[in-house]
Amino acid sequence: MDLTIDLGFLKLRNPVLAASGTFGYGLEFKPFVNLDKLGGIVVKGLYFNPRPGNPPPRLAESASGLINSIGLQGIGVRAFCEKILPQLQGLRTPIIVNVCGETDEEYAAVIDYLNKDGRIAGFELNISCPNVKKEGRCPALSPEHTFSLVKLAKESSRLPLIVKLSPNVTDIVSVARAAEEAGADAISLINTLLAMAVDIETRRPRLANTFGGLSGPAVKPIALRMVYQVASRVRIPVIGMGGIMTGRDALEFLIVGAKAVEVGTANFVDPGASVRIVREINEFCREKKIKKIEDIIGTLKIDEVQASR
Amino acid sequence: MLNDPAALIIRKKTWDGYFLLALRSPRVARRAKPGQFLMVRVSGQPYPLLRRPLSIHARDEEGVEIFFARSGLGTAILADKKTGETLDILGPLGKGFVIPATAKGKSFCLIGGGRGIAPLYFLARELRAKGGHPRVFYGGKTEADLPLIRKFAALKTEVFISTDDGSLGFPGLVTAMVEKELARSARPARIYACGPDPMMKKIAGIAAGLNIPAQLSLESIMGCGIGACWGCVRKVLRGGSAEWVKICEEGPVFASREIVWDL
Numbered sequence: 340m341d342l343t344i345d346l347g348f349l350k351l352r353n354p355v356l357a358a359s360g361t362f363g364y365g366l367e368f369k370p371f372v373n374l375d376k377l378g379g380i381v382v383k384g385l386y387f388n389p390r391p392g393n394p395p396p397r398l399a400e401s402a403s404g405l406i407n408s409i410g411l412q413g414i415g416v417r418a419f420c421e422k423i424l425p426q427l428q429g430l431r432t433p434i435i436v437n438v439c440g441e442t443d444e445e446y447a448a449v450i451d452y453l454n455k456d457g458r459i460a461g462f463e464l465n466i467s468c469p470n471v472k473k474e475g476r477c478p479a480l481s482p483e484h485t486f487s488l489v490k491l492a493k494e495s496s497r498l499p500l501i502v503k504l505s506p507n508v509t510d511i512v513s514v515a516r517a518a519e520e521a522g523a524d525a526i527s528l529i530n531t532l533l534a535m536a537v538d539i540e541t542r543r544p545r546l547a548n549t550f551g552g553l554s555g556p557a558v559k560p561i562a563l564r565m566v567y568q569v570a571s572r573v574r575i576p577v578i579g580m581g582g583i584m585t586g587r588d589a590l591e592f593l594i595v596g597a598k599a600v601e602v603g604t605a606n607f608v609d610p611g612a613s614v615r616i617v618r619e620i621n622e623f624c625r626e627k628k629i630k631k632i633e634d635i636i637g638t639l640k641i642d643e644v645q646a647s648r
Numbered sequence: 649m650l651n652d653p654a655a656l657i658i659r660k661k662t663w664d665g666y667f668l669l670a671l672r673s674p675r676v677a678r679r680a681k682p683g684q685f686l687m688v689r690v691s692g693q694p695y696p697l698l699r700r701p702l703s704i705h706a707r708d709e710e711g712v713e714i715f716f717a718r719s720g721l722g723t724a725i726l727a728d729k730k731t732g733e734t735l736d737i738l739g740p741l742g743k744g745f746v747i748p749a750t751a752k753g754k755s756f757c758l759i760g761g762g763r764g765i766a767p768l769y770f771l772a773r774e775l776r777a778k779g780g781h782p783r784v785f786y787g788g789k790t791e792a793d794l795p796l797i798r799k800f801a802a803l804k805t806e807v808f809i810s811t812d813d814g815s816l817g818f819p820g821l822v823t824a825m826v827e828k829e830l831a832r833s834a835r836p837a838r839i840y841a842c843g844p845d846p847m848m849k850k851i852a853g854i855a856a857g858l859n860i861p862a863q864l865s866l867e868s869i870m871g872c873g874i875g876a877c878w879g880c881v882r883k884v885l886r887g888g889s890a891e892w893v894k895i896c897e898e899g900p901v902f903a904s905r906e907i908v909w910d911l
Contacts, residue, residue, distance in 0.1 A: 398870075
């Protein structure tokens with residue numbers, strides 16, 4: 340069974356990556372999974388400096404979902420390079436760094452700092468976190484800001500650049516196209532959906548930040564729709580994510596056109612989820628006598644009448 | 649820490665709203681220390697999605713016990729589990745209570761509020777085994793919130809009881825009972841406590857006033873229990889400055905003087 344994926348700029352052992360913000364810096368999962376069995380690891384978002392994050396409560400559970408407002412708490416680039424990367428050395432799995440910035444210049448500074456590090460395979464530009472600015476504002480809400488920021492990041496970057504998009508927009512295709520035109524090597528989506536929860540006893544929001552980002556199985560149908568829309572309208576590879584809990588979920592994303600997937604919230608529920616999903620994809624392909632996983636990508640059968648809708 | 653996807657429920661006890669499950673899981677049991685916790689998956693389906701953090705109530709060669717109150721959807725599903733079913737558990741997680749190297753002959757003050765009593769049984773047994781003298785202060789809203797009185801008494805420790813409504817023991821908050829008792833008895837070597845935040849804050853004040861080192865076990869909603877989601881933070885002093893620190897990884901037990909209270 341050939342599960343390898345060629346993104347053009349990066350070859351993956353299989354199409355399953357661990358999603359940023361749900362897999363820590365990778366090390367947290369060493370007791371539970373063989374990290375070498377993953378297609379890739381996207382480590383937790385990094386600003387240039389350490390970042391305190393939002394006050395608690397930061398989590399609220401909803402029906403088949405999780406709302407978080409962590410606020411990208413993190414250790415910054417220097418501690419990451421000095422303390423974390425050495426512990427990830429010797430890993431065969433590519434490490435992709437999720438890049439954050441308070442300003443456009445900070446994104447560039449993070450990329451600049453990490454460019455020199457041979458242990459990193461690429462960047463995922465996080466322009467879509469809903470928890471760091473008021474009312475979920477972020478660059479990915481506007482095609483114009485997406486274009487200018489991706490262009491700047493691309494000029495700074497010596498490594499492949501994946502751009503992670505927000506679902507909190509009316510026209511996802513226009514944002515994806517802006518990223519593509521600005522030179523993005525790939526697109527990943529979706530980040531979380533802006534959401535809230537209320538405690539009826541206290542009549543207060545259940546998150547200290549009022550709003551948070553919804554993830555988990557509850558968002559999968561929306562994610563799938565957006566991945567399909569984007570994958571059919573851009574030429575660069577699309578990495579799909581949103582509520583993937585099983586191999587079958589991942590296969591849905593591949594069928595609508597994603598070249599790879601990221602597994603997020605599932606890691607919290609089942610720390611072995613990412614590797615289990617690789618195994619389940621493998622089993623499905625063997626059952627269906629599919630020799631190469633790439634043969635399943637973008638094979639959605641759709642009537643012309645349906646397609647024109 | 650490890651994942652045991654099939655910890656067998658070998659014994660179940662039910663009180664009015666409180667439950668105890670004994671789980672067979674030798675590998676988790678072998679590693680467990682007082683104050684550590686498990687992440688328990690309550691459903692194989694996506695709802696409720698998250699595991700529930702539950703402290704380890706007791707431990708023997710074969711397995712561990714959890715003791716909990718039915719307080720929401722997750723614990724309600726857990727409460728319906730029967731002997732012979734299995735549970736998917738992760739553990740033991742977090743850092744437990746720090747027990748002094750020489751506990752022998754020393755007196756310890758253990759304070760539990762409601763379901764917060766859970767980890768203190770494991771701790772009391774461990775202290776007894778090391779020759780220490782735990783004195784247990786066990787408080788609840790009403791008599792029905794105190795199902796473990798006899799279990800603690802069987803350890804041959806002193807057990808002090810309080811209820812907010814006065815239905816049993818000292819009438820009032822457990823912290824008031826502790827204050828009264830500490831004022832008239834010998835100073836304990838250490839205070840250990842677990843319960844709701846306002847109670848923990850009060851105990852931190854009492855401990856600071858009497859200059860007794862205290863170890864407090866904190867509660868939080870948790871996403872993963874293994875330090876990956878950063879969802880369960882509290883403000884804790886680290887190198888002189890206050891930081892959001894993960895309860896699951898660096899706690900759930902903290903030295904009282906490290907915790908910054910802004911309740």
